[in-house]
Amino acid sequence: METRELRYFVAVAEELHFGKAAQRLGMAQPPLSRAIGQLERRLGATLLERTSRAVTLTEAGSVLLREARAALDAVEAAERRTRRAAVGRPGIVLATKAGASGELLAKLLDAYAAEPDAVTVDLLLCGIGEQERMLRDGRADVALLHLPFDSTSGFDTEELRTENQVVILPAGHPLTTRPHVRRAEVTDLPDLPLPRWPGPDGGYPDGPGPQARDHAQLYQLIALGRACWIAPESSRAQLRDDLAAVPVLDAPPVTTVIAWPPHSRSRAVAALVRAATDC
Numbered sequence: 001m002e003t004r005e006l007r008y009f010v011a012v013a014e015e016l017h018f019g020k021a022a023q024r025l026g027m028a029q030p031p032l033s034r035a036i037g038q039l040e041r042r043l044g045a046t047l048l049e050r051t052s053r054a055v056t057l058t059e060a061g062s063v064l065l066r067e068a069r070a071a072l073d074a075v076e077a078a079e080r081r082t083r084r085a086a087v088g089r090p091g092i093v094l095a096t097k098a099g100a101s102g103e104l105l106a107k108l109l110d111a112y113a114a115e116p117d118a119v120t121v122d123l124l125l126c127g128i129g130e131q132e133r134m135l136r137d138g139r140a141d142v143a144l145l146h147l148p149f150d151s152t153s154g155f156d157t158e159e160l161r162t163e164n165q166v167v168i169l170p171a172g173h174p175l176t177t178r179p180h181v182r183r184a185e186v187t188d189l190p191d192l193p194l195p196r197w198p199g200p201d202g203g204y205p206d207g208p209g210p211q212a213r214d215h216a217q218l219y220q221l222i223a224l225g226r227a228c229w230i231a232p233e234s235s236r237a238q239l240r241d242d243l244a245a246v247p248v249l250d251a252p253p254v255t256t257v258i259a260w261p262p263h264s265r266s267r268a269v270a271a272l273v274r275a276a277t278d279c
Contacts, residue, residue: 096123165232
């Protein structure tokens, strides 16, 4: 299969509409339909069920969509990393969620900087879930990910820290007088819904909570009494005076891992991973 065919298929599979997919690709619909038909015949599988009203993915189509996204990410990553290598300036790019793992990140960078062959580490501070995407498409060489929220599928990883979670509330809220709470008590708060974060496509899921893009925005919403948030315990270190944190007994623990592509042969990445696991 050619990357062109994979891009065609991904566009149709994501839009579930040949006309919209053709517009997104900047081409006419008839050649797009022919290309998808040729791809199905070559694979010997029906990828899309078509009716006069809708287009839906088959099981085979769902598998190809997942694999095609990974393949296109790999191609894009190869292009980006090759261009960066051609510049000739040694260095690596570390992607991490803005406002998360601040203390751990500082220790990691200090430990790596002490290495005799350390190179420049450029930080990519990104929004919720973006660091995984940046690592897959080659914008980053290594990333800090957080389980169970981020996917580590297809990456090599090392665990760095596991911590419990707390709920962040407006200072003075009745629950802030408690030594701990349970998740059901948090989700049942009618006046403080949990925030909605954007998905991989940039859209927000349905729900009552406010839309949030980053920690600064979210903390402002919480302080104004518009939301609450269940977060790793290390978030306490960044809290403003108008916010408070209470342990959530039954929230799943959060594990921070350092992740990198399994095919990486970069000595700098290997040294950064060693420094991270030692600090």
